Amino acid sequence: MTDSVSRSLAEIRADFPGLKTREGGVWHYLDSGATAQKPQAVIDKMARAMGADYATVHRGVYARSAEMTLAYEAARRTIARFIGGDEHEVVFTRGATEAINLVAQSWGAVNLKAGDRILLSTLEHHSNIVPWQILRERIGFEIDVCPLTEDGQIDLDEAEKLLTPAHKLVALAHVSNVLGSVLDVERAVALAKSVGAKVLIDGCQAVPRLKVDVAALGCDFYVFSAHKLYGPTGIGALWAKAEILDAMPPWQGGGSMIDRVTFEKTTWAPAPTRFEAGTPAIVEAIGFAEAVDYIEAIGLDAIHAHELSLVDNLRGELRAFNSIRLFGPDHSAGIVSFSMDGVHPHDLGTILDEEGVAIRAGHHCAQPLMEHLGVPATARASFGLYSDDSDIAALLRGIERTKRIFG
Numbered sequence: 001m002t003d004s005v006s007r008s009l010a011e012i013r014a015d016f017p018g019l020k021t022r023e024g025g026v027w028h029y030l031d032s033g034a035t036a037q038k039p040q041a042v043i044d045k046m047a048r049a050m051g052a053d054y055a056t057v058h059r060g061v062y063a064r065s066a067e068m069t070l071a072y073e074a075a076r077r078t079i080a081r082f083i084g085g086d087e088h089e090v091v092f093t094r095g096a097t098e099a100i101n102l103v104a105q106s107w108g109a110v111n112l113k114a115g116d117r118i119l120l121s122t123l124e125h126h127s128n129i130v131p132w133q134i135l136r137e138r139i140g141f142e143i144d145v146c147p148l149t150e151d152g153q154i155d156l157d158e159a160e161k162l163l164t165p166a167h168k169l170v171a172l173a174h175v176s177n178v179l180g181s182v183l184d185v186e187r188a189v190a191l192a193k194s195v196g197a198k199v200l201i202d203g204c205q206a207v208p209r210l211k212v213d214v215a216a217l218g219c220d221f222y223v224f225s226a227h228k229l230y231g232p233t234g235i236g237a238l239w240a241k242a243e244i245l246d247a248m249p250p251w252q253g254g255g256s257m258i259d260r261v262t263f264e265k266t267t268w269a270p271a272p273t274r275f276e277a278g279t280p281a282i283v284e285a286i287g288f289a290e291a292v293d294y295i296e297a298i299g300l301d302a303i304h305a306h307e308l309s310l311v312d313n314l315r316g317e318l319r320a321f322n323s324i325r326l327f328g329p330d331h332s333a334g335i336v337s338f339s340m341d342g343v344h345p346h347d348l349g350t351i352l353d354e355e356g357v358a359i360r361a362g363h364h365c366a367q368p369l370m371e372h373l374g375v376p377a378t379a380r381a382s383f384g385l386y387s388d389d390s391d392i393a394a395l396l397r398g399i400e401r402t403k404r405i406f407g
Ligand SMILES: Cc1ncc(COP(=O)(O)O)c(C=O)c1O
Pocket: 033, 034, 094, 095, 096, 097, 098, 125, 127, 128, 173, 175, 176, 177, 202, 204, 205, 225, 365
């Protein structure tokens, strides 16, 4: 982080116990795109919520439960404010994957029919492909795939040509988890609206680094996971416009999501409770909100600028290697994918691990994108707000060593 923010990068790094090796040395963690390390504030908050403050929510008549309910609902308000939405529009889910499945199984099952079309893109994560395919099996609509530009951005000129009034949904990633390319969401929304389609944005890789305002973006659904946002696993959020969410049927039944149950007929609770069957992830919701408070205190603009400069630096260094092929646009958001001639990304990842550097190697849950790139896998370095030049230097040392080993 630059000197312009109130806390130094060294201080921020010290907030994250996960950035150390078991022996207390520096661990060069370049896999924040898979899951981010957690600040001590989140860990402490969750430990308190699971210890001294612990009780169930929404049901208890005793004071501790009432307090926990207030904390859980305050967490929902924090998440809503974070993305410019209203608290009644935020459903807690297990993560982005579950949020997309919820939209498919609830909104999709009611609003899509045989003969309709939906538009995805080549770079989507499997979690924004497979739920639609499962629904397609049942309903029989068509899935179109928007191609990418040369440098790996969703090609909205092509989207414009593809879209027709038969399209009922456009579902796209805000930031690619492989290429770091950033979608022009406003333009995508304008194109979709011109044919009357709804828009779902997969914001998993966007919310940790870009200031998101769902009202300004104009989308209908926005989904993300807490664990990529320096919060816990097991929780994420679906934001949906109130009028859409209110009209959606429940997708899972059980406790909490009902108004009244009889064997003859059951009526549902209003949204968002209608979509939260069972005892929710109480501690995780509280940790999720704490993570949001943590990154807001640092500032998303500062985080994005910091990651952009790391990306510039790393891409510049990698360009000096003849044997390295870089993927994605130059100014990708926090994520750099590459491959090395004659070295499988898994071998590179293993050698880097010996050097104390963690990268992701594989298809990154984006097999159609790998096919498009013509590779079985890539190596991916992804930054977090705590990443610094020493992480890049360690990665480059590991790449040099790999080069020597593979001749
Ligand atoms: C762009 C994108 N979408 C969706 C997901 C799925 O997130 P989760 O596994 O937390 O549900 C990921 C996770 O890697 C992602 O990067």
